[in-house]
């Protein structure tokens with residue numbers, strides 16, 4: 003048994019392993035509906051290599067053990083997080099990507115795929131109106147895209163060695179920005195949090211106040227982060243007003259559109275994220291709604307030269323690239339990178355523009371429907387224009403709301419609905435993310451009934 007596929011003949015071993023594994027995976031999908039979103043209990047396989055390698059039969063049965071213990075995003079009740087089931091083409095894209103094992107580090111290690119990534123980023127840039135000299139790079143997740151954006155912004159502002167340099171973001175910005183502070187060697191105070199209004203949006207007048215305050219302390223600002231789709235309620239910060247502020251103050255505007263950026267792809271939904279095209283950089287996460295297998299995130303920039311001017315070091319061990327472009331490894335933090343653009347590209351090709359639009363519109367429809375049938379005399383509902391909403395009982399104290407959230411989450415799970423339980427504004431909520439295409443209106447009706455009955 004040779005564990006490497008033959009480069010000369012059809013490798014029967016690889017072939018039968020792929021056929022069997024694919025068949026098991028298809029079974030796993032088809033069983034998802036009769037199981038729950040997460041298993042009640044699970045076994046684990048042997049974790050370490052034995053003295054001798056095991057047979058394919060054993061490998062497949064051990065894989066099955068892990069599959070049985072996995073979260074099932076395809077279950078119609080899987081609504082807790084931004085983790086939809088994958089598009090079938092995207093699954094195949096990931097498989098082919100692993101087989102090709104190309105490296106986006108350098109063009110010679112990924113001849114066609116380097117072009118694919120560049121052109122796909124360009125397509126996203128055009129759709130999101132980022133202008134003629136825009137471009138982007140794929141990253142393994144939105145946290146990394148956000149980090150790269152901040153590093154670029156600080157570099158462009160010439161503040162990379164100023165430990166008191168500041169950036170602004172709303173109270174509801176993503177946790178990755180706190181992490182980014184640590185990575186960038188900045189103190190907590192370097193993230194100046196701007197309050198949000200009752201709709202969860204950054205209050206623009208407070209941005210002006212905060213800027214004046216840090217200026218009077220002799221500090222300099224290198225970026226404003228606007229969130230297009232906050233993680234708990236899907237609120238969209240006032241992008242156009244923030245862009246105006248940034249232009250006036252000559253400050254980099256980064257839009258964290260990990261959730262909402264994707265709505266800019268269709269003219270039927272792009273009004274929700276109006277102003278996106280005025281950003282200097284945008285994070286989008288196709289993994290979070292479109293069904294691209296994880297991970298799939300892009301950092302898009304209005305001026306693509308800013309990627310290379312920040313991250314290029316030269317790649318002395320690779321042949322020079324053709325044309326005026328840079329190797330993938332000179333456009334971001336990562337060196338060796340898998341061709342994540344492949345599963346994104348093939349997924350988008352499978353959907354077409356109509357399929358993309360349908361996913362976006364359906365997600366909003368499901369959220370609107372759920373929102374319309376939750377008893378508003380019992381619950382406070384917070385949501386923005388996207389596909390997320392969060393609810394908490396109106397007449398409960400925060401400790402009663404905490405008890406309610408634990409009990410209700412658990413009883414919903416008993417009924418095969420998985421919601422998450424975020425803390426927001428010192429209070430627990432139950433959050434539903436309506437991005438699962440397998441969730442039908444009948445399922446939503448059952449869910450709403452269960453929620454409405456959780457308070458008598």
Ligand SMILES: *Cc1c(COP(=O)(O)O)cnc(C)c1O
Pocket residue numbers: 084142143144145146148176178229231232233258259260261287299
């Ligand atoms: C999920 C999320 C991120 C981080 O993306 P990861 O892919 O999980 O690293 C950033 N910002 C927002 C608003 C998010 O919801």
